[in-house]
Amino acid sequence: MTARLLAGAMLSSLVFCAHAQSTGPLAVEERSLAQAQSQMRNTSTPSAAVNEDGLMVLMQQQQQFEEQIQQLQGQLEELRHELSTLKEAERERYLDLDTRINTLAERGQTEQPEDGAEEDNDPEADRAAYNAAKDKLVSGDFKGAIAGFEAYLGEFPQGMSRANAHFWAGKLYSDQKEPDLKKAEGHFQAVADDYPDHSKAPKSLYILAVMQAKAGEVSPAKVNLHKLIKQYPDSSEAGQAKSLLDQLNA
Numbered sequence: 657m658t659a660r661l662l663a664g665a666m667l668s669s670l671v672f673c674a675h676a677q678s679t680g681p682l683a684v685e686e687r688s689l690a691q692a693q694s695q696m697r698n699t700s701t702p703s704a705a706v707n708e709d710g711l712m713v714l715m716q717q718q719q720q721f722e723e724q725i726q727q728l729q730g731q732l733e734e735l736r737h738e739l740s741t742l743k744e745a746e747r748e749r750y751l752d753l754d755t756r757i758n759t760l761a762e763r764g765q766t767e768q769p770e771d772g773a774e775e776d777n778d779p780e781a782d783r784a785a786y787n788a789a790k791d792k793l794v795s796g797d798f799k800g801a802i803a804g805f806e807a808y809l810g811e812f813p814q815g816m817s818r819a820n821a822h823f824w825a826g827k828l829y830s831d832q833k834e835p836d837l838k839k840a841e842g843h844f845q846a847v848a849d850d851y852p853d854h855s856k857a858p859k860s861l862y863i864l865a866v867m868q869a870k871a872g873e874v875s876p877a878k879v880n881l882h883k884l885i886k887q888y889p890d891s892s893e894a895g896q897a898k899s900l901l902d903q904l905n906a
Contacts, residue, residue, distance in 0.1 A: 777814045786817040793824060802828045819851040823860055830867065841867055848880075858888040862896055874904055 789804025805825040809818060826843030829836045844867075847860035861884040868877035881897040881904075888894055 777812060777816075779816070782812050782815050782817070785811060786815065786821060789821065790824070793828070798828055798832060819847050819854040819856055822846045822851075823856040826860065826863070830863070837867060837871065848883075852887065858884055858891040858893040861888075862893040862900075865897065865900065869900065869904060878904060 785808045793801035805821045822843040826840045829840035844860040844864040865877040865880040881901050884897045885894050
């Protein structure tokens with residue numbers, strides 16, 4: 657009887673130990689590992705979400721780049737406008753300075769009327785008519801400027817600014833979209849022939865020679881180039897004439 661009781665007690669003790677082992681530190685560790693894995697699965701970001709976030713970043717960067725490009729394009733347009741304005745202002749200053757210089761020069765070399773001609777030129781009206789045509793040129797009204805210079809040449813046969821009027825009329829006729837080369841050549845030839853001492857004479861001869869060369873009139877062009885080199889050897893146009901002669905003789 658005592659032996660049976662002792663055996664039962666030992667068996668119960670073994671069962672208890674086995675149960676304790678099943679619920680002991682090993683089981684606790686296994687449960688902790690399982691919980692950690694479950695938590696990782698629950699807290700990990702799906703790959704699709706990661707891709708969407710990256711796409712959003714790229715889209716934002718692209719939008720920023722496009723805004724920067726638009727800003728740069730706007731600045732470029734402003735710079736172009738400023739450059740155009742500066743060029744126009746420089747052109748106006750050149751024309752104004754050129755006119756003043758030539759007016760001063762012509763005051764010291766007032767053109768004398770032909771023998772028997774009456775000196776009935778009104779200086780104030782002369783200057784007003786020429787300046788009116790020049791103002792149209794400066795403002796970009798090229799058709800109005802041509803009409804103004806032609807009117808000046810017709811109304812003031814002894815005008816103080818006839819050489820300038822011929823020169824600018826020639827430039828306008830030659831530079832318009834549909835150039836009238838015959839009229840342009842006539843005005844440049846008038847400067848070269850009638851006002852050989854004028855500051856515009858060498859330039860008029862050179863432009864005339866260039867126009868003739870382009871039109872295939874090589875012989876007249878060479879004649880004018882040689883004339884330019886001989887009469888105005890110290891002018892800047894003389895060097896250009898020599899280069900053009902070399903091209904025509906090649």
